[in-house]
Amino acid sequence: MPSPGFCEQGEGVKCLKGFKKYYGQKILWYLITLFFAIVLNFVLPRLMPGDPVASIAAGSVSGMTDATAIQKVLNDYAEKFGINEPMIVQFGIWAKNAIRGDFGVSFGQYPRTVSDIIRSSVGWTLALQLPAIIVGWLLGNLLGAVAAYIRGAFDKVILPVFLFVSNFPAFGMAIILLTVFGINLKWFPTSGGYGFDLIPNMSWEFIKSVIAHYQLPFWSIVLITIGGQAIGMRSMAIYELNADYVKYSRFLGIRDSKIVGYVFRNAMLPQITGLAMSLGTMMGGALVAEIIFSYPGIGSTLMTAVRGQDYPLISACTLIITIMVLLANLFVELIYGVIDPRVKAAQQD
Numbered sequence: 363m364p365s366p367g368f369c370e371q372g373e374g375v376k377c378l379k380g381f382k383k384y385y386g387q388k389i390l391w392y393l394i395t396l397f398f399a400i401v402l403n404f405v406l407p408r409l410m411p412g413d414p415v416a417s418i419a420a421g422s423v424s425g426m427t428d429a430t431a432i433q434k435v436l437n438d439y440a441e442k443f444g445i446n447e448p449m450i451v452q453f454g455i456w457a458k459n460a461i462r463g464d465f466g467v468s469f470g471q472y473p474r475t476v477s478d479i480i481r482s483s484v485g486w487t488l489a490l491q492l493p494a495i496i497v498g499w500l501l502g503n504l505l506g507a508v509a510a511y512i513r514g515a516f517d518k519v520i521l522p523v524f525l526f527v528s529n530f531p532a533f534g535m536a537i538i539l540l541t542v543f544g545i546n547l548k549w550f551p552t553s554g555g556y557g558f559d560l561i562p563n564m565s566w567e568f569i570k571s572v573i574a575h576y577q578l579p580f581w582s583i584v585l586i587t588i589g590g591q592a593i594g595m596r597s598m599a600i601y602e603l604n605a606d607y608v609k610y611s612r613f614l615g616i617r618d619s620k621i622v623g624y625v626f627r628n629a630m631l632p633q634i635t636g637l638a639m640s641l642g643t644m645m646g647g648a649l650v651a652e653i654i655f656s657y658p659g660i661g662s663t664l665m666t667a668v669r670g671q672d673y674p675l676i677s678a679c680t681l682i683i684t685i686m687v688l689l690a691n692l693f694v695e696l697i698y699g700v701i702d703p704r705v706k707a708a709q710q711d
Contacts, residue, residue, distance in 0.1 A: 407676040470670030487659035494583035502591025510599035528589025553656035598629035
């Protein structure tokens with residue numbers, strides 16, 4: 363029997379056309395979504411009240427009394443940052459430069475470029491979010507599978523506890539861990555990505571500091587993920603365990619370990635979709651954790667940009683976040699199209 367998701371013998375051309383159509387539609391919709399996201403990422407920050415460029419220019423005109431000279435300086439800054447052009451022209455220039463990875467100069471950290479700021483923070487966010495999401499997803503599914511199969515204390519005590527914990531808001535869980543393990547017990551540092559007295563390098567002292575600062579934001583994300591994944595896996599596993607094919611397999615005398623393998627493989631399919639959905643929601647939770655723990659990632663950078671009305675940096679941060687979420691969801695959906703036999707069957711119709 364062929365593995366789910368691969369073309370059967372004699373149906374290769376039909377199956378490949380089905381895959382091409384399925385993948386083509388998915389990629390097209392994600393590209394359309396990305397386009398609208400890019401437009402909104404550019405327009406919305408610029409609708410905020412205030413003029414940050416005037417604030418920057420104010421430092422240069424301090425002490426000047428000639429109104430004409432002051433206006434000339436203001437006009438020069440407006441031209442330099444491109445805000446004297448119509449919005450549609452600004453968007454065209456920004457999009458053209460963004461394709462090359464040039465997001466302009468930061469208003470709040472002038473003359474530092476936005477690309478330089480993003481490069482220094484995106485690695486921290488990826489190192490925090492991806493492991494936390496994957497670990498939370500794996501632990502949640504493992505707990506749900508054990509609760510469905512073994513029952514007992516796992517189903518009546520441990521699972522409800524994790525479900526209760528997962529209902530905490532992201533900022534609430536972060537504050538609890540910060541208070542208990544950072545302030546009261548003093549087990550872990552309460553802010554930053556490493557010691558403020560250290561310079562980034564590959565020394566063991568720096569690595570230990572990074573690991574210590576990593577713990578609280580990491581577990582604050584993991585803990586609010588486990589419960590939701592566990593309850594989903596438990597429900598699907600119980601449904602599959604009571605399915606007719608399981609009863610018939612047991613009647614035929616097939617080993618229970620082999621049956622359980624098929625049960626949890628089938629129950630896992632919707633959970634893969636849940637992983638794609640959690641990537642979007644957990645992105646928000648991770649950013650909150652970064653802000654609360656002053657972790658040097660995209661979240662803290664975005665908060666600083668919003669406070670300083672730094673339009674170029676806000677647009678770049680939100681665009682990076684959008685692309686990360688879309689790519690992660692697209693990857694999971696493409697994988698799902700291969701491993702789910704129902705999608706395979708639809709492709710061959």
